[in-house]
Amino acid sequence: MRAMVYRGPYRIRVEEKDIPRIEHPNDAIIKVTLAAICGSDLHLFHGLMPDTRVGHTFGHEFIGVVHEVGGSVQNLKVGDRVMVPFNIYCGSCFFCARGLYSNCHNVNANATAVGGIYGYSHTCGGYDGGQAEYVRVPFADVGPALIPDWMADEDAVLLTDALSTAYFGAQLADIHEGDVVLVLGAGPVGLFAAKSAWLMGAGRVIVVDHLDYRLEKARTFAHAETYNFTEYDDIVVHLKKITDHLGVDRVIEAVGAEADGNLTQHLTGAKLKLQGGSPVALNWAIDGVRKGGTVSVLGAYGPIFSAVKFGDAVNKGLTLRMNQAPVKRQWPRLFSHIQNGYLKPSDIVTHRIPLEHIADGYHMFSAKLDECIKTLVVPNA
Amino acid sequence: MAYIADKPALPETTEQLRARIPGWGADLDPADRPSVPREKLDPGASGARWDFPERQPELAPRERSVEHAFLTPVFGTSCPRKGLSGVLRTLAYQRYSEGRAAHWLILIAADRVDVLESSVSALRAGHPDNPLTETGVLGELKRHPLRSRFGRGRADLAHQPLDVLIVGAPWLVAGGLAYAAVRRLRR
Numbered sequence: 001m002r003a004m005v006y007r008g009p010y011r012i013r014v015e016e017k018d019i020p021r022i023e024h025p026n027d028a029i030i031k032v033t034l035a036a037i038c039g040s041d042l043h044l045f046h047g048l049m050p051d052t053r054v055g056h057t058f059g060h061e062f063i064g065v066v067h068e069v070g071g072s073v074q075n076l077k078v079g080d081r082v083m084v085p086f087n088i089y090c091g092s093c094f095f096c097a098r099g100l101y102s103n104c105h106n107v108n109a110n111a112t113a114v115g116g117i118y119g120y121s122h123t124c125g126g127y128d129g130g131q132a133e134y135v136r137v138p139f140a141d142v143g144p145a146l147i148p149d150w151m152a153d154e155d156a157v158l159l160t161d162a163l164s165t166a167y168f169g170a171q172l173a174d175i176h177e178g179d180v181v182l183v184l185g186a187g188p189v190g191l192f193a194a195k196s197a198w199l200m201g202a203g204r205v206i207v208v209d210h211l212d213y214r215l216e217k218a219r220t221f222a223h224a225e226t227y228n229f230t231e232y233d234d235i236v237v238h239l240k241k242i243t244d245h246l247g248v249d250r251v252i253e254a255v256g257a258e259a260d261g262n263l264t265q266h267l268t269g270a271k272l273k274l275q276g277g278s279p280v281a282l283n284w285a286i287d288g289v290r291k292g293g294t295v296s297v298l299g300a301y302g303p304i305f306s307a308v309k310f311g312d313a314v315n316k317g318l319t320l321r322m323n324q325a326p327v328k329r330q331w332p333r334l335f336s337h338i339q340n341g342y343l344k345p346s347d348i349v350t351h352r353i354p355l356e357h358i359a360d361g362y363h364m365f366s367a368k369l370d371e372c373i374k375t376l377v378v379p380n381a
Numbered sequence: 382m383a384y385i386a387d388k389p390a391l392p393e394t395t396e397q398l399r400a401r402i403p404g405w406g407a408d409l410d411p412a413d414r415p416s417v418p419r420e421k422l423d424p425g426a427s428g429a430r431w432d433f434p435e436r437q438p439e440l441a442p443r444e445r446s447v448e449h450a451f452l453t454p455v456f457g458t459s460c461p462r463k464g465l466s467g468v469l470r471t472l473a474y475q476r477y478s479e480g481r482a483a484h485w486l487i488l489i490a491a492d493r494v495d496v497l498e499s500s501v502s503a504l505r506a507g508h509p510d511n512p513l514t515e516t517g518v519l520g521e522l523k524r525h526p527l528r529s530r531f532g533r534g535r536a537d538l539a540h541q542p543l544d545v546l547i548v549g550a551p552w553l554v555a556g557g558l559a560y561a562a563v564r565r566l567r568r
Contacts, residue, residue, distance in 0.1 A: 008496035010548045011515035024437040024455055050488035051470065053460035054499035072435070075428065090455065091429030098420040101427070106434055109445040109456040113479050116457070126457030138455050142428050171416045177409055178391060198402045201409040203391040210536040223402050230534040244382045244389040260536040271543055273489060304485045326416065333408070333415045342404025363517025367541065369524035
């Protein structure tokens, strides 16, 4: 089969690999029909995540058709059209039993601090991902779900991570009616988080980024008020000014390890790898939220320390909430919101590329060329 | 204002928001949201029919975090350890817990060694790495490279040239060493 493989920082290529095989009775092999490149894939592409091995296939956002099932699989059959959450989880451990599917303890031999994620380094379990023609899906009776007949492929693939993560993040922010919500980052997750904040009754939604074309999308797609932080000497002071010096009630941080806005932090966090990521957005969240407010962290960070301003978080009495999204818990409600016309995930898709051109797709996304917001990958284009 | 008890007025009323934003307030009740409460004991909800999963056969020795009691019943099998990078990874997993910086720093070092080892083995196998095609830069021309970057106040332009250095430096060093070696042999 053809599959994207990592060759080193900023380098990937498409190679011939063996079709994955059933390795456990509850495995399924999925023939991928559509995948996506996630912003967090860029952290791998840039060599930020420890134990990212040459030859590893990325991709944790994908849908497909069941190609083969293991002996104990009961809920899927060959030919089913399925969507697969980015979480790999057993469904039965201490954490899964409590709904913390992203924190499963039975699927990641390499680390206890994180669950299993498709195509996201050995730190997240060492499973190949879905930017390929086929992928192994463990616990096929637990994770994947049939795609409803009425749902378009491009909407389904965005439910496997981006939309579900954003919607979960808005829940973590504990939004109440009339809250002023700040979303840091106008990438796919930030855009969906802004939309989700309105569903939860926000009274005002503010989005901050440095890319004008994405802020334009935040205005038109997510109905948000937007600010480009490069136009202000100090974006935190500006946030205070536009909130009567109170600060915002809730912040959703949708930027992660490669945040811009402070060159020193970016260089030490994202380029020199001396931190687990650049904490610029985290610190703006802590500084920009009001005392007693809530910060929801969706951005992906590496496992080592970052220079986060915990002193201010303590002194302001903040609630900091974070986790990888337990994707499947979000689906029934999100299916309903899509059917009701409240959400149209595929509206953020800007590019569709064949698997063979995936290096172009990563570079375009990484360098923010051609007004790229979300790129889908078609294995058999 | 922050200096008095009242919360600042919002720019729009609830009615205006409901009229302007599709679905505004559909999830208004915090208690009626899919991940509230975050932890809710319901072992049957996931669809799992086991108390503990059947074990995946360990066909080759599989590294694991020392914080695990045993090898997890299911694990990934992509890219087994090999070469010097594999030795470093084994050291990181066997010696240091996830709480130790040494664990992660050794793994990052192993990643860089892996790149070097894999580039050499790809060359020997007749499938050498090609930084031009593998970085995707050849696609730049059709992606409006100038218009996308300049005149837009982008904050990341200050460090984008470093990406070229990160990718190019190892190749320049390797090329320089090869050139020096060839010259030395010719003498």
